[in-house]
Amino acid sequence: MKTIEERKAILEIEIDKLLREGWTISSRTETGCQLVTKKKQSGCLIVVLFLFFIIPGIIYLILTSGTNSIYVEVNENGEINYSSKDLSPHELSKLSSQ
Secondary structure, rough: OOOHHHHHHHHHHHHHHHHHHOOOEEOOOOOEEEEEOOOOOHHHHHHHHHHOHHHEEEEEEEOOOOOOEEEEOOOOOOOEEEEEEOOOOOHHHHHOOO
């Protein structure tokens, strides 16, 4: 069982790592933090869709605009838990393994 100070330190290290990757802090508690980033779009796919299919290109831009958000929490055992409604389980596992 970790103390609040130990959990805060673990969270701070994790937040610093995510900030270097381009995430920004949306809200924060003692042992948790919500971060957001802009969704990434594929430039090549946009060009192809606009060259051949104008309507799907516009739809793709609309669907990929916006932000992704994650919630990072340090539990009582000092383990970091990620959760998100915007990212797939694979993308979350990539974040936690870095």
